[in-house]
Amino acid sequence: MSDDQTILRVNGLVKRFGPDTVLDGVDLSVERGEFVALTGRSGAGKSTLIHLLGALDAPDAGTIVVDGIELGSHRRSGLSRFRREHVGIVFQLHNLIPRLTAVQNIELAMFSTRRSRSQRRERAMELLRAFDLERRALRRPPQLSGGERSRVALARGLANEPPLLLADEPTGSLDDEAAGVVGAHLRALADDGVAIVSVSHDRRLNELADRNLKIVDGRIEEGMAPLTET
Amino acid sequence: MTFFGLIFHNVIAHKLRALLTAAAVAIGVMAVLALGILTSSLRASATEILQVGNADFTIVQKGANPLDSVIASKDLTSMGKVEGVQSLVGALLETDKYDSANPAVIEVGLEPSAQKPFGVIILKGRSYAAHSPNEVMLGFALAESIHKTVGDTLQMGGKTRKVVGLYRTGISFGDSTMMFPLSTLQSENQVAGYVTLGFVKVDPGATVATVKNRIASKFVQYAPIASLSDFGRTSNTLTLVDAANTGGTILAAVIAISGVLNTTLLSFFERIREFGVLRSIGWARPRIVVLVLGEALMVGVVGAVFGLVLGWAAVNVLQNLGSLRGYFKPQWEADVFWRSLYFAIGVAIVGALYPALRAAFISPLEALRRE
Numbered sequence: 001m002s003d004d005q006t007i008l009r010v011n012g013l014v015k016r017f018g019p020d021t022v023l024d025g026v027d028l029s030v031e032r033g034e035f036v037a038l039t040g041r042s043g044a045g046k047s048t049l050i051h052l053l054g055a056l057d058a059p060d061a062g063t064i065v066v067d068g069i070e071l072g073s074h075r076r077s078g079l080s081r082f083r084r085e086h087v088g089i090v091f092q093l094h095n096l097i098p099r100l101t102a103v104q105n106i107e108l109a110m111f112s113t114r115r116s117r118s119q120r121r122e123r124a125m126e127l128l129r130a131f132d133l134e135r136r137a138l139r140r141p142p143q144l145s146g147g148e149r150s151r152v153a154l155a156r157g158l159a160n161e162p163p164l165l166l167a168d169e170p171t172g173s174l175d176d177e178a179a180g181v182v183g184a185h186l187r188a189l190a191d192d193g194v195a196i197v198s199v200s201h202d203r204r205l206n207e208l209a210d211r212n213l214k215i216v217d218g219r220i221e222e223g224m225a226p227l228t229e230t
Numbered sequence: 231m232t233f234f235g236l237i238f239h240n241v242i243a244h245k246l247r248a249l250l251t252a253a254a255v256a257i258g259v260m261a262v263l264a265l266g267i268l269t270s271s272l273r274a275s276a277t278e279i280l281q282v283g284n285a286d287f288t289i290v291q292k293g294a295n296p297l298d299s300v301i302a303s304k305d306l307t308s309m310g311k312v313e314g315v316q317s318l319v320g321a322l323l324e325t326d327k328y329d330s331a332n333p334a335v336i337e338v339g340l341e342p343s344a345q346k347p348f349g350v351i352i353l354k355g356r357s358y359a360a361h362s363p364n365e366v367m368l369g370f371a372l373a374e375s376i377h378k379t380v381g382d383t384l385q386m387g388g389k390t391r392k393v394v395g396l397y398r399t400g401i402s403f404g405d406s407t408m409m410f411p412l413s414t415l416q417s418e419n420q421v422a423g424y425v426t427l428g429f430v431k432v433d434p435g436a437t438v439a440t441v442k443n444r445i446a447s448k449f450v451q452y453a454p455i456a457s458l459s460d461f462g463r464t465s466n467t468l469t470l471v472d473a474a475n476t477g478g479t480i481l482a483a484v485i486a487i488s489g490v491l492n493t494t495l496l497s498f499f500e501r502i503r504e505f506g507v508l509r510s511i512g513w514a515r516p517r518i519v520v521l522v523l524g525e526a527l528m529v530g531v532v533g534a535v536f537g538l539v540l541g542w543a544a545v546n547v548l549q550n551l552g553s554l555r556g557y558f559k560p561q562w563e564a565d566v567f568w569r570s571l572y573f574a575i576g577v578a579i580v581g582a583l584y585p586a587l588r589a590a591f592i593s594p595l596e597a598l599r600r601e
Contacts (some may be wrong), residue, residue: 056510058596084512095507095598098594099243104231109511117232 005031007163007195008053013047013062021050024104024218026062030197032163035190037061037209038199044099044215046199050168053197054089055079067163084112092169096141102152103128109159127155131185147178154185158194165189167198171205183208237240237524249494249529251526252490252533255577259537259570261482264544266566269475272313273468274561275462278401284317286438287456289428289445295467297323297336299426305449306428312444319344320425322415335372336407339415339425345397347431350406355380355395361413367395371405402559430454452454483577490581494526498585503587506597515590516567521587523579530578534571559576 006029011025030036038046043147053064055071064071067086071079083089106124116125126166128134131151141149150170154228157165158227167186171179183205190210197206206212214221231239262330276296289309291299303320307466310318322339339347342357358365368378373396378384383392398405416422442454455461461468498505545560569586 033238051595054510056598058592080509080512080514082512083510089510091510091598095503095510097504097507100239104236104239106235107231108508111233111236112512112514112517120231160512 002228003049007032007034007067009046009063009065010053011063012081013049013052013064014060014191015052015057016060021218023052023059023215026215026220028213028220030164030195032195032207033190033193034211035187035196035209036198037206037212038197038215038220039201039206039212040215042143045218046215047168049215050089050166050197050199053164054087055082055167056089058211064198080112084109084144085160086162086164088160088162088165090150090153090165090167090170092172094141094153096149096152098141102133102144102148105141105152106156106159109156113160123159126167127158128141128152131155145178150174150178150182151185158189163195164195164197167196167200169200169202172196176204179205182201210222233521236525237521237528240521240525241528243434244497247497248529248532251490251493251529251578252536254486254493254581255530255533255574256536256540257489258482258486259534259574260544260576262479262573263538263566263570264548265475265478265482266569267541267545267560267562268548268558269471270561270566271558273458274326275403275559276458276468277335278403284431285429286432287430287442287454287460289318289430289449289452289454292451292453294512296427297325299408301425301428301452303423303425307353307454308426308493309430309449309452312441312448312540314432314433314441314444315430316436317347317431319347319429320412321348321427321429322412322419322421322424323426324415328386332372332376336403337415338404338407338409339412340409341412344412345409348429349401350397350409351397351400353396355393355399358394358409358411360546361411363414364389364391365394365411366391367397367409368393369405369407369409370398371402372408375406406426417498428452430474479573483573486573486577487581490526490530490578491584494522494582494585495588497525498522498589501589502592504599505592506594506600509592509594510598516521518590519586522589523582526578526582526586527575530574533578534574537574538570 008028008030010026013023014021015023030199038049040046048057052059053066055174066082069082069086071082080136097108100108102120103124106127107120110120110123125134128137131154133148133155136144136148140150144152150173154170167201170186171182174182179202183202186196186198186205187208198209200206257397289301291301293571294300301320306318306320309315319340321344324337324339325334326337327333328335340350342360345357353370358367366384370453373379376384378393380393380396383390397409414427416424432438438456442456445452445454453460458468507516533561549558549560
């Protein structure tokens with residue numbers, strides 16, 4: 001665990017796909033409880049950055065330190081534990097298991113932790129209550145609305161109480177009303193001390209962030225006003 | 231939800247695939263069970279033949295199978311004089327067709343005086359006369375099977391015979407035979423002066439091993455057999471039966487493993503995105519391997535249950551095959567059931583191992599990109 005307020009520190013991050021350099025020396029620092037919104041045109045490398053921060057992919061150069069843990073120093077087996085304990089990831093398509101209920105999808109993230117079966121259920125229900133989904137606990141994803149699915153995915157990302165939440169287009173597939181609800185939840189989470197790095201084209205969501213950053217030519221430009229897709 | 235509950239849930243959610251996998255395992259288990267029962271039963275039959283009439287040991291021609299053995303009656307008479315031999319009964323064994331349902335009935339040629347040492351107990355009627363050409367006795371199981379009793383006649387080999395008695399021998403093999411005067415059966419099969427097996431009872435004060443050794447050293451063309459291991463050294467029949475069982479088991483395993491591999495690999499491709507999700511939320515590789523193997527194991531156990539039922543049905547079919555009637559009495563030993571269960575577990579694990587490893591080692595990002 002890091003002692004200071006900085007939960008995420010990225011230095012000189014480079015990621016190439018063949019001849020294309022998508023990220024070219026990204027530097028980023030995020031504090032606990034800070035809500036950072038990343039914007040940029042399609043293909044700018046926003047999702048790639050989220051994947052790197054969530055240890056779903058490996059950078060070609062640079063360092064990533066999350067919660068005092070440098071990702072490059074981990075063996076592959078340690079990365080599973082890192083993903084389980086230190087970050088929560090919310091995908092645009094939610095990636096819920098369709099045949100499991102909402103509560104089971106959340107419980108899924110808590111296997112391999114020290115929580116007992118009843119503790120897993122209790123924690124999942126607590127999250128569903130927090131996201132106003134208690135009455136949808138036993139519904140399967142196809143029986144939920146887009147906004148509800150998004151909130152279940154958010155709850156799953158928070159199941160193990162990670163200090164950092166990564167959200168890739170969390171409101172991308174939602175209508176305005178549902179997007180507003182999800183945005184409010186993200187803001188509340190940040191106010192409760194969870195650091196959030198969100199990638200979104202949603203201006204209203206970006207307006208809720210503490211900082212708006214834009215990825216341009218593989219680097220981050222700071223101090224931007226909330227932007228939508230150009 | 232427990233991890234076991236998740237495994238159960240995943241199996242139930244893909245019923246058709248689970249059933250196909252279970253079917254592959256069931257076919258394998260059925261084959262293993264039927265072969266196992268057949269093998270153990272043939273072993274038991276061999277033992278029964280060797281222990282007929284509570285003999286201490288049996289004399290066979292060296293290198294021959296029990297039913298193919300040829301022993302000169304005069305040699306048997308000489309053996310009866312060996313020190314320590316209390317009694318020695320010679321029996322001629324032949325097979326003949328009765329009808330299409332009983333194409334290979336075992337015929338036993340035995341002197342009336344040898345019936346008691348041979349273990350024959352007459353249940354109904356009387357013994358045949360020593361040299362009667364047309365009298366026959368039936369084992370009670372055979373009599374029931376062909377619906378004959380004392381006083382009936384039967385047609386066999388162009389001859390009409392009268393059933394004069396029904397008997398039992400105390401061993402299932404013997405109860406499905408028919409019995410003739412020794413001289414009659416020898417003359418009809420043109421083997422006058424010869425028998426198939428000799429059954430030896432030793433004196434109360436003598437040891438079986440000593441008497442066996444005396445006979446073995448004096449009559450080198452014959453083999454005294456007191457156990458299955460003796461039998462194995464003399465004849466390769468049981469070795470061949472075991473080899474057929476092993477070969478059949480291997481073939482069944484290959485077929486079942488292919489079935490499990492096929493369906494589990496299909497499952498992997500269908501669920502590839504799901505495995506990516508699990509990896510992205512922190513599931514370690516070993517847990518994913520255990521998940522996939524656990525699902526296969528659960529299906530394998532279901533397949534084992536189906537396989538046992540199918541195996542039981544197959545054994546019943548084999549038991550009623552005319553060509554095996556009298557030779558095949560199923561021996562339902564616990565060992566065969568355990569073997570079938572281990573087979574199902576082994577097949578499920580081996581068949582699912584490759585898909586499980588693929589699921590565990592796929593890049594989460596690559597998996598999440600799959601549609």
